Amino acid sequence: MGDGESDVQPCFVYLHATITKVMKGPFALLLFLTLIISTPVIIFLHELGHSIFALLFTKQGVKMFVGSYGKTEKTREFTFGRLQLYIEPKFKLGGGMCVHHHTNKTYKELILIFAGPALPLSIAILFYSFCVHYLNDNWVAAAIFFIIFCFVSFLKSLIPSSRPIILTDGSQTFNDGRLILNTLKNRSFQKEYRIAADYFNAKDYTNGSIHFAALIDKHKITDRLIHTYYLYSLYSNKDLNRLKDFVFKHYETVNFNKDDLSNIGVYFSRLEDHESAMHYYKKSLNLEENANALNNMGYSMNILERYTEALPYFEKAIAIEPEQAYAYNNRGYAKLKLGFIEEGFEDFETSNKLDPNNSYYYKNLGLYHFDKGNYSTALEHFIKAKEMDDETYKIDDDIETVKWKLGMHDSIT
Incomplete structure (x- = not known):
């Protein structure tokens, strides 16, 4: 010694x-x-x-x-x-x-x-x-x-x-410690998981969803990461009704985190089920106040025309994340609907400065002009939003509606 x-x-x-x-x-x-x-x-x-x-x-x-x-x-x-x-x-x-x-x-x-x-x-x-x-x-x-x-x-x-x-392409991964845990937990079905993951990483969400569904059902998997991959695959395939049924069936058995719950809320928003969407946003906020869930909650309230209730959510989102362009944009629209025109446009401009590629800036401007009866101007903004992001929420419906108002009936099929 x-x-x-x-x-x-x-x-x-x-x-x-x-x-x-x-x-x-x-x-x-x-x-x-x-x-x-x-x-x-x-x-x-x-x-x-x-x-x-x-x-x-x-x-x-x-x-x-x-x-x-x-x-x-x-x-x-x-x-x-x-x-x-x-x-x-x-x-x-x-x-x-x-x-x-x-x-x-x-x-x-x-x-x-x-x-x-x-x-x-x-x-x-x-x-x-x-x-x-x-x-x-x-x-x-x-x-x-x-x-x-x-x-x-x-x-x-x-x-x-x-x-x-x-990651740069919008997908996500986790740190090495989490990947090691996932590898150990998933070793009994590694081959099946790798096949599903390879489809997912290749953005073949159709085959990815098929293999993730089979994996979850066969092994009774409750791992939240695999569930989130499956839900994202369904969402990317626009298979929203199956997504909705799956969430209702498995929600209680999976330990979703705040980001998962906020994303589930977005999926329900796409289904036009805004009450369910807000339910999951609230669950996300119960775990931790975060800018995404706050902004999304306010956005759903905007759609339901509950503008006064929506404003505090946008305020909190901006306080947490001052560069949250979507929150400024959505708050601006709520202010416009409540009659605070100048303040609303200031929020729009702030949103555009923070993120010039935000298609919702043009969508909301289009909605504003549509409400004022300025249909030609509204159409210009809607088309600009679609050019920037073809996935902008319900932008095709907005374009067809304003075209109908302008008498451009031939555009509707």
Whole structure:
């Protein structure tokens, strides 16, 4: 035991002495520089860890993104055999991902996921060892800081989180810890899950919904992630009645989070069942006040012409998320309907500045002019909204209605 103590004690004495020396020198500057340099390095090494094992365990190509969650446009692209590397010049802190095909074994999937957070920490320890033997105390201190930053990143990656990571294409994933848990929980039906997930990731929502439905029914699955994938597949296929039946049947057995409940509310809004939509928005808000559910609640009230009740929800949404363009836009429409014309248009302009690609800005302007009997102007705004986003809610109905008012009957089929 004495020998063990003699090995450990000098190590801590050395570290303490090194940090004490640096504290008397440019400590703050060294810490700051190490943090700035460490951030992109950790992200690069993290994704490299995933990529190396993806290349080892699969025969397909692998895409590695550094600085973004899947952006390919206006990025620096490099190809190394089966590996395609995309580096975002305007680096975003925290952005990085590895896109690969599934492995054929659960243990390989677990190693692949774990390798991401493990590689930066391993490199940091090796770097520290090199500095101790060959470099001065400042380098040793920097190596210690690097280890600390890598360890924080390691914990952040491996502590499971239910908060989704929104990717560039609008899909979502989760942190490594959550992916490891999902892999372990789903190992008894991994093959079936991978087939469904592959269809989903390829945006083949028809086959994705078929396989997710079979998976849920066969294994009596209550995992919320699989349920949300299935619901999104049904929504994307516009199979809303089946979605509605599924929610009513399975809601009590699945632990949906606030975002899931808000999304379910949106699905019911699309079904014109606004009372049910508000029911799920309320459930989302009961878990945590969030801008999306607040805005969506107010939006449903706008549709039901309950404008006075809607305003406080938009106010709260904007207070939580000041750049919530949809909330400004919807609040503006409520104000217009209540007679606060100037304030309503101010909200519209704020919404447009925050998000110039918001098609609902033009839809609401069209509704305003339609109510005033300015049908030609309304039509122009509706067409603009449709050009910006063909999926704008009920925009085709708006266009056909105003065309009818203008006597353009031939447009209705």
